[in-house]
Amino acid sequence: MFEDVRRRRAVRRVEPGDGRALKRFRWWQLPFRALFYLRLPNDDDGRSVYAVEVRHWKSDDSGRVRAQLYLDGRQHAESRLPAAFPVPGGVVEVRRSEFGLKRCHYVTDAGAEYQLVPDRDSAEGRRAHFDRKHPALSRGIGFLSTAVLLAGLFLVLTQLAEQLTRPEEIARHVGGTFTAPVDLSAWGNTMVGLITVTASTERALRLRFSRLLDGAAG
Numbered sequence: 001m002f003e004d005v006r007r008r009r010a011v012r013r014v015e016p017g018d019g020r021a022l023k024r025f026r027w028w029q030l031p032f033r034a035l036f037y038l039r040l041p042n043d044d045d046g047r048s049v050y051a052v053e054v055r056h057w058k059s060d061d062s063g064r065v066r067a068q069l070y071l072d073g074r075q076h077a078e079s080r081l082p083a084a085f086p087v088p089g090g091v092v093e094v095r096r097s098e099f100g101l102k103r104c105h106y107v108t109d110a111g112a113e114y115q116l117v118p119d120r121d122s123a124e125g126r127r128a129h130f131d132r133k134h135p136a137l138s139r140g141i142g143f144l145s146t147a148v149l150l151a152g153l154f155l156v157l158t159q160l161a162e163q164l165t166r167p168e169e170i171a172r173h174v175g176g177t178f179t180a181p182v183d184l185s186a187w188g189n190t191m192v193g194l195i196t197v198t199a200s201t202e203r204a205l206r207l208r209f210s211r212l213l214d215g216a217a218g
Helices: 002-012 123-133 135-164 168-174 186-205 213-217
Strands: 033-041 047-059 065-071 074-080 083-087 090-097 100-108 113-115
Touching (some): 002 083, 002 090, 033 100, 033 123, 047 083, 047 090, 047 100, 065 083, 074 083, 100 186, 123 135, 123 186, 135 186, 135 213, 186 213
Antiparallel strands (some): 033 047, 065 074, 083 090, 090 100
């Protein structure tokens, strides 16, 4: 029910596009542009190509990042994120995290979900191509990213517990001050932060997001 309410609210934010042409993906746009495609049947017994574009570092006057929906190469609609674009048979949902997109899916009226196909030249497309070419290594990298975030979460929670139980009044109530098993320097914490951001960015390229893991890294 909550998802339906949120989706309807996002649909109301959609604005008509201006018909501008979709530009091809350039290599230098890798860090800040996402581009995904969806092919759907049309009324002419053919297929229409929908494209979703998000420029991560480009915001509107209110400071919000926007998503663009293109139909057969022309801008059809736009919306600030999170977005829900009505398309034949359902909606295209687009959501963003601090590390990239966490959702770009076609949700049918029946409730089925399909992730859109990333442009081959985009960062997400290159990651998907690597997964197809080297599935075992790709799974290993994915496992490593998750392990890194779990380790980072452990360090954050234990250091926080140590800080919270340091005051004498609290220590008396919980039976003493908790001592974190790993005591990192400021430089060490900075390095851990950089590594966890890298891990979350890798997961974002696969549209993986966990509020607990990736949210803590942000």
